[in-house]
Amino acid sequence: MLEDKNPQRTSLEKLGEFGLIDHLTKNFEIKHKSTLKGIGDDAAVFDHKQQTVLTTDFLIEGVHFDLSYMPLKHLGYKAVMVNLSDVYAMNAKATQITVSLAVSNRFPLEALEELYAGIALASKVYNVDLIGGDTTTSTSGMLISITAVGEAKKEEITYRSGAKPNDLLVVSGDLGAAYMGLQVLEREKEVFKVNPNNQPDLSPYSYIVERQLKPEARKDIAELLKQLDVLPTAMIDISDGLSSEILHLCKNSKVGCNLFEEKIPLDPTVITTCEEFNIDSTMVALSGGEDYELLFTIAQNDFDKIKGNPNLTVIGHMTEPSEGAHLVTRANTKIELTAQGWNSFKSND
Amino acid sequence: MLEDKNPQRTSLEKLGEFGLIDHLTKNFEIKHKSTLKGIGDDAAVFDHKQQTVLTTDFLIEGVHFDLSYMPLKHLGYKAVMVNLSDVYAMNAKATQITVSLAVSNRFPLEALEELYAGIALASKVYNVDLIGGDTTTSTSGMLISITAVGEAKKEEITYRSGAKPNDLLVVSGDLGAAYMGLQVLEREKEVFKVNPNNQPDLSPYSYIVERQLKPEARKDIAELLKQLDVLPTAMIDISDGLSSEILHLCKNSKVGCNLFEEKIPLDPTVITTCEEFNIDSTMVALSGGEDYELLFTIAQNDFDKIKGNPNLTVIGHMTEPSEGAHLVTRANTKIELTAQGWNSFKSND
Numbered sequence: 001m002l003e004d005k006n007p008q009r010t011s012l013e014k015l016g017e018f019g020l021i022d023h024l025t026k027n028f029e030i031k032h033k034s035t036l037k038g039i040g041d042d043a044a045v046f047d048h049k050q051q052t053v054l055t056t057d058f059l060i061e062g063v064h065f066d067l068s069y070m071p072l073k074h075l076g077y078k079a080v081m082v083n084l085s086d087v088y089a090m091n092a093k094a095t096q097i098t099v100s101l102a103v104s105n106r107f108p109l110e111a112l113e114e115l116y117a118g119i120a121l122a123s124k125v126y127n128v129d130l131i132g133g134d135t136t137t138s139t140s141g142m143l144i145s146i147t148a149v150g151e152a153k154k155e156e157i158t159y160r161s162g163a164k165p166n167d168l169l170v171v172s173g174d175l176g177a178a179y180m181g182l183q184v185l186e187r188e189k190e191v192f193k194v195n196p197n198n199q200p201d202l203s204p205y206s207y208i209v210e211r212q213l214k215p216e217a218r219k220d221i222a223e224l225l226k227q228l229d230v231l232p233t234a235m236i237d238i239s240d241g242l243s244s245e246i247l248h249l250c251k252n253s254k255v256g257c258n259l260f261e262e263k264i265p266l267d268p269t270v271i272t273t274c275e276e277f278n279i280d281s282t283m284v285a286l287s288g289g290e291d292y293e294l295l296f297t298i299a300q301n302d303f304d305k306i307k308g309n310p311n312l313t314v315i316g317h318m319t320e321p322s323e324g325a326h327l328v329t330r331a332n333t334k335i336e337l338t339a340q341g342w343n344s345f346k347s348n349d
Numbered sequence: 350m351l352e353d354k355n356p357q358r359t360s361l362e363k364l365g366e367f368g369l370i371d372h373l374t375k376n377f378e379i380k381h382k383s384t385l386k387g388i389g390d391d392a393a394v395f396d397h398k399q400q401t402v403l404t405t406d407f408l409i410e411g412v413h414f415d416l417s418y419m420p421l422k423h424l425g426y427k428a429v430m431v432n433l434s435d436v437y438a439m440n441a442k443a444t445q446i447t448v449s450l451a452v453s454n455r456f457p458l459e460a461l462e463e464l465y466a467g468i469a470l471a472s473k474v475y476n477v478d479l480i481g482g483d484t485t486t487s488t489s490g491m492l493i494s495i496t497a498v499g500e501a502k503k504e505e506i507t508y509r510s511g512a513k514p515n516d517l518l519v520v521s522g523d524l525g526a527a528y529m530g531l532q533v534l535e536r537e538k539e540v541f542k543v544n545p546n547n548q549p550d551l552s553p554y555s556y557i558v559e560r561q562l563k564p565e566a567r568k569d570i571a572e573l574l575k576q577l578d579v580l581p582t583a584m585i586d587i588s589d590g591l592s593s594e595i596l597h598l599c600k601n602s603k604v605g606c607n608l609f610e611e612k613i614p615l616d617p618t619v620i621t622t623c624e625e626f627n628i629d630s631t632m633v634a635l636s637g638g639e640d641y642e643l644l645f646t647i648a649q650n651d652f653d654k655i656k657g658n659p660n661l662t663v664i665g666h667m668t669e670p671s672e673g674a675h676l677v678t679r680a681n682t683k684i685e686l687t688a689q690g691w692n693s694f695k696s697n698d
Binding site: 037 | 385436486496506
C-alpha cells in the first residue's frame with residue numbers, strides 16, 4: 001500500500017552501532033531540568049524531586065504492528081504514546097523516555113530516520129526527554145522497547161487499587177475507534193494484495209484510521225482533572241479493551257462494577273463502520289483495545305465537577321465486591337463482564 | 350549439547366499474558382524501601398532520595414546469545430548482569446530492574462521458569478527489586494529487554510567525561526576470558542553437530558566458560574573504592590572490549606591515553622587457550638568484549654590507596670589529547686588504538 005518513494009538506501013552496517021545512535025539522536029534536545037545526563041554514558045542520570053513512575057512496553061513487528069500499512073513515522077509516534085499512556089494513568093507527568101531498537105539489516109538508515117522523526121515529534125509534543133536506549137540488529141523484523149518515566153507528588157499518584165463501592169466510573173474520549181481502524185486497514189491490505197493498482201479511499205474512515213495509526217496519550221486529562229480539582233480514586237489506561245481494564249480495577253480495588261451499555265461513548269464513525277462490518281459496537285468497545293483513553297473512578301461528591309465536560313463520560317459505578325462486575329445492557333439485562341482482551345500468546349491471533 | 354531433561358511442557362497460550370506475568374514473578378520479593386509499587390499497575394513507583402541512573406539493554410537470540418549452549422537460567426542471570434554493570438559504571442547502587450520478554454510459542458512455560466530462576470537469583474545476590482516489565486509473543490526466538498535503575502549521591506556519580514591528563518587508567522579483574530570462553534563453546538558446538546554422542550570435557554576451561562555464561566557485574570568495586578576513599582575521575586564498563594572503552598573515555602574526557610600491553614591483566618587460562626586457538630591474547634583483551642569489568646581513571650595522588658589491591662590493575666595513564674590513544678607494546682613500540690569492538694550490524698558476524 002505504501003510505496004517506497006525514497007530511492008536512497010544507506011546500509012546500517014556502514015554506520016555501526018555508536019554511529020547509528022549518534023546519527024539518529026543528534027536532533028533531540030534536553031528540555032527538563034531534571035535530566036542531568038541523556039545519551040552518551042553508561043547510564044542516563046536524572047533527579048526527580050517527587051516520586052518516580054516507570055513503565056516499559058514492547059512493540060514487535062508482526063505481533064503489534066504491520067509495516068505494510070503502518071508508516072514508520074507513525075510507528076515511532078505510537079510507540080511513545082503507548083508508554084506515556086501508562087505514565088498518565090498514574091496521574092503523573094511524563095518526563096523522560098528511553099528507546100531501544102532491534103532491526104534486521106533489511107532496513108536502510110532512511111527507514112530508521114523516519115521512525116525517529118516520529119519519536120522526535122512525540123517527544124516534542126508531549127515534552128519528554130529522550131535519555132537513552134540501545135540499538136542492535138535483530139534476526140527478523142523490527143522490535144521497539146520503550147521505557148518511560150514520570151514524576152508525581154506522592155498524594156497525587158493514582159493506583160488501580162483505590163476505587164470504593166459507589167464511586168463513579170468515568171472514561172475519557174470515545175472507545176473502539178482504534179480497533180475499527182485496524183479492521184479497515186486489514187481489509188484494504190487484502191484488497192491491495194489482489195489488485196495493487198487499487199487506490200483505497202480511506203477518507204470516510206479518517207478518524208478511526210488515525211486512532212489506530214497515530215493515537216494520542218491523554219496528557220490533557222491529568223491536567224484537566226487538576227484544574228477541576230478532582231483526584232481519581234483509581235485509574236488505568238485502556239490498552240486491552242474496556243472490559244479487561246474494568247476487571248483490573250475491580251480486582252485491584254476489591255470492588256464490583258455496573259457498566260451501562262447505553263453510556264459507552266462511541267464516535268459515529270465507529271457505529272457506521274461496525275454496521276458495515278456487521279460487528280457489535282459494544283463488543284468492540286469492550287474488547288477492541290488500543291484506545292489509550294483513561295478509565296478512572298471518582299467519589300460521587302465529585303460528580304458536579306466533571307458533569308457536562310465533553311472529554312469525560314460517566315459509564316457506570318462501582319459496587320460491593322460480592323455483586324461482581326456486570327454490563328447492564330440497553331434491554332436492562334445484566335451480563336457478567338469477562339476479559340476478552342487481547343492475548344498475544346494465542347496462536348490464532 | 351543440552352538435552353531437554355524435563356518432559357513437562359506447558360503451553361504459554363494456556364496462561365495468557367497476565368497469568369504468565371503473575372506466575373513468573375510470584376516469588377519475587379520487594380527488598381528496597383524506595384520501591385513503592387512493583388508489578389501490577391500501569392507503572393511501577395519508586396522514590397529515590399538521591400539522583401537516579403537508568404540504563405537499558407537488549408539481548409536477542411541469535412545475535413547476543415545461542416540457546417544451544419546457553420542454559421536459560423544462566424541467560425536470565427547474565428541479562429541482569431549486563432544491565433547492572435552499567436549502573437555500577439556510574440558508581441551508583443543498583444536498586445530496581447524491569448524485565449521485558451518476547452518469546453515465540455515454541456518455548457514452554459518451563460523454559461521461562463528457568464529463565465526467571467536466573468533473574469531471581471541475580472536479583473537476590475545483587476539486591477535489586479524486579480518492579481515491572483512486559484511479556485509478549487515474538488515471531489521468532491527470544492528477546493529480553495531489561496531496564497535497570499540505581500541511586501547515587503550527585504557528587505559520587507562518575508561519568509565518562511572526567512578523566513584528566515596524567516590520571517592513571519585502572520581496570521578491575523582480568524580481561525578476555527568471556528571471549529575465549531565463547532570460542533571454546535562455539536568449537537564444542539561444531540563438534541557436537543558432527544558427533545552428538547561426544548561429551549565435551551570443559552573442565553580445563555571452566556573459568557573462561559563461566560565468564561561467558563555467568564558473568565558477574567562488579568558491584569564490589571564501587572564498594573571497595575568507597576572503602577579505599579577513592580573517587581574515580583571517569584568510569585565505564587567493559588562490554589565491547591578494552592580498546593573501544595578506552596576510546597570512549599578519551600573522546601568524552603578530551604584526553605589521550607597510553608595503554609601498556611605488559612600491564613593488561615590476563616588469567617592463565619586465557620593465555621593457554623589463546624595459544625591453543627593461535628590467537629593473540631592482547632588482541633582478545635582489546636577487542637573481545639563481554640568482560641563486564643570496570644575501567645576507570647584516578648588521580649595520581651590516589652595511587653597509594655589502590656596499590657597492591659588484587660582486584661585492581663593500573664594499565665596506563667591519560668595524556669594530553671594531542672598525543673592520541675596508543676598501545677605501548679612489550680617491544681616498546683606505539684600502536685594507535687582503534688575500536689575493533691563488536692558491531693552487531695556487520696553482516697558477517
